């Protein structure tokens with residue numbers, strides 16, 4: 319490689335030269351190198367079959383022999399000192415704009431990336447309540463907060479769909495009690511996870527209740543079998559990694575200054591997405607329904623004058639712009655707030671009519687620049703992501 323040679327590798331360190339030479343030769347020897355538009359990162363030996371790489375969820379796929387970049391693995395590196403996060407996630411914590419001394423709720427917090435970022439922005443002063451729905455996930459948040467030495471984070475196991483504290487027993491005379499008949503739309507509009515939540519609630523009740531639901535075709539045979547297994551075998555080892563995790567019964571209305579809802583979603587913005595499950599129009603709509611139900615809880619928990627930030631890692635407008643439309647049309651005391659920093663692009667304006675007649679309403683003109691949509695194919699080169707920030711006005715309206 320001469321100095322005048324137009325090498326793409328001229329600026330790299332001497333010790334990588336040998337590896338780079340191989341890459342450089344490849345550039346010309348491989349006629350498809352440019353067409354593939356891949357980024358050459360070195361050479362290695364595959365340890366799994368091609369199919370295996372896409373199927374196995376953990377393990378070594380390629381043992382790198384020559385690397386262009388001599389980057390160390392970030393696993394266990396500088397534990398407690400650094401936590402890798404993608405750009406839109408960092409922006410989400412900043413968009414929430416948490417202040418010292420405030421009480422913040424992170425409704426779907428595990429593994430705690432945004433929770434810890436929020437606590438750091440608050441200089442560890444105030445209260446960050448981080449909840450997630452499983453013991454292990456809450457334990458992950460606790461571990462991360464402890465590693466980072468953050469004291470203002472309190473964690474709870476809580477289903478975000480039930481995050482508003484229930485009424486006391488005496489107030490509950492008029493509400494359906496456990497095992498009582500519930501409105502059928504409570505079930506039909508629930509997502510897969512919603513169904514899971516329902517049936518696990520039923521575990522606490524009687525088996526007759528489950529059988530009853532099954533007879534009415536309201537839960538699948540598979541769900542019934544799963545619950546039978548749970549009843550027989552207990553919660554299973556995956557339910558406890560260790561550590562003490564406190565359960566919450568929910569929080570009183572208007573009890574938070576700011577709420578972050580980093581909602582579970584179809585994750586269509588994630589890269590690489592090696593283990594994509596089946597995505598159907600129906601499953602996307604189910605996510606949207608689930609997110610709205612969580613958002614309804616967030617609205618109740620934030621105080622008038624407070625802030626809600628809603629985010630997802632999907633590019634599906636049904637879970638993003640359509641959620642914003644739902645929020646603004648349903649709760650007249652909410653308004654879109656501008657975000658800082660502003661790095662993502664504008665949201666989608668308009669609507670979409672599906673062939674089955676279902677219509678999805680997105681943003682209206684003037685609203686698009688108040689949200690941030692991160693397009694994974696844009697030059698910004700981030701994962702697909704969406705952030706909306708709402709100011710909460712007087713709830714008397």
Ligand SMILES: C[S@@+](CC[C@H](N)C(=O)[O-])C[C@H]1O[C@@H](n2cnc3c(N)ncnc32)[C@H](O)[C@@H]1O
Pocket residue numbers: 407425426427428429430431432433449450451452455476477478479511580581582583
């Ligand atoms: C997008 S991830 C959150 C990522 C997290 N905010 C972070 O930055 O590290 C969504 C989370 O929602 C949680 N989740 C899903 N359904 C839930 C529910 N009903 N209640 C509470 N958490 C839920 C999942 O366990 C998952 O950890």
